[in-house]
Amino acid sequence: MPATSPSASATIVGxxxxxxxxxLGWPQERVGVAIGIEESTAxxxxxxxxxxxxxxxxxxxxxxxxxxxxxxxxxxxxxxxxAALLLALHKQPLKIQEEAAERFxxxxxxxx
Numbered sequence: 823m824p825a826t827s828p829s830a831s832a833t834i835v836g837x838x839x840x841x842x843x844x845x846l847g848w849p850q851e852r853v854g855v856a857i858g859i860e861e862s863t864a865x866x867x868x869x870x871x872x873x874x875x876x877x878x879x880x881x882x883x884x885x886x887x888x889x890x891x892x893x894x895x896x897x898x899x900x901x902x903x904x905a906a907l908l909l910a911l912h913k914q915p916l917k918i919q920e921e922a923a924e925r926f927x928x929x930x931x932x933x934x
Contacts, residue, residue, distance in 0.1 A: 856889035
């Protein structure tokens with residue numbers, strides 16, 4: 823896969839943020855306030871992240887991921903099907919996550 827520029831990553835992060843936020847039915851202000859941004863500027867900040875104008879620092883992206891209930895890797899994942907897999911796995915209890923990951927890795931090792 824070709825390397826991506828920071829702006830391409832910001833677009834991916836923003837697209838994933840927006841999709842999840844809209845899926846939850848949340849306004850941008852709710853996400854911003856949930857991560858500690860002042861209510862008066864929350865919508866603008868989140869809008870800039872979602873639009874790719876600015877890329878959130880990793881620490882901020884982690885807060886956003888936690889607020890949206892997704893793993894941090896989901897926000898940065900370039901492939902939609904892998905991002906969906908990460909989200910589905912994240913929704914499971916930790917023991918199920920670990921077992922599923924072990925089975926999947928073993929299956930891929932045998933296939934390759």
